[in-house]
Amino acid sequence: MRNLVIDIGNTRIKSGLFENDTLIADHVFEELGAGLSVWETLDFDACMISSVRFRFEELAELVPFPFHFLSPTTPLPVTNGYATPHTLGVDRIAAAAGAWQLAGKKAILAIDMGSCITFEFVDELGVYRGGAISPGLKMRASAMNSFTARLPLVDVDRKAPDLTGDSTVSCMQAGIWYGVEFELTGQIEAYRLKIPEITVYICGGDSQSFESLAKDHIFVVPNLVLHGLNCILNHNVE
Known part of the structure; x- marks a missing residue:
């Protein structure tokens, strides 16, 4: 079965074409129109769209082919144990579902490093329990500039700075970078103490900056959300 999955974020649109569970093509677009010109040329059996920018009614008028729309009421391959499922971001549950499937339906921690850093935990019974949300690299830099009188807005490079700023x-760059790195390693270690066999997946725009964390049971998978959307779509069409 061939699936098209589309993730419409606040700034970018990512899509993936899957043959069963294998990603065979992926694209990134700035605008919906550019994506439509590519998607209309593809051969696929089913489609799922996740969007934080458009409502279903808006997309139904713009997209010329049938699609499933990921919403809080969409049936999921994992059990949703979140206390407020109507507030749960669709990208968060997609990342959790993707990690859970890649791990062989075992306990996972999915970390998405975007504007915010989100931590998503699915337990060994396949129940999504929630996780944590904290500011990402750029948001931390912006906050220090916005909420102080004299601290500048600094860039955070894609490589680790010196631990001790001079x-x-x-100093701000070191604080931002290592604050994130130590948060990641601390969260992972805390979950590992509770569930030694847990598998960790890291995705998102800043994930490749922290590829050095990848080792046994920790994997950097940039297209994790697309894998999750494909997993959810298969669950709804099979």
């Missing part, structure tokens, strides 16, 4: 800018 200027205000480099």
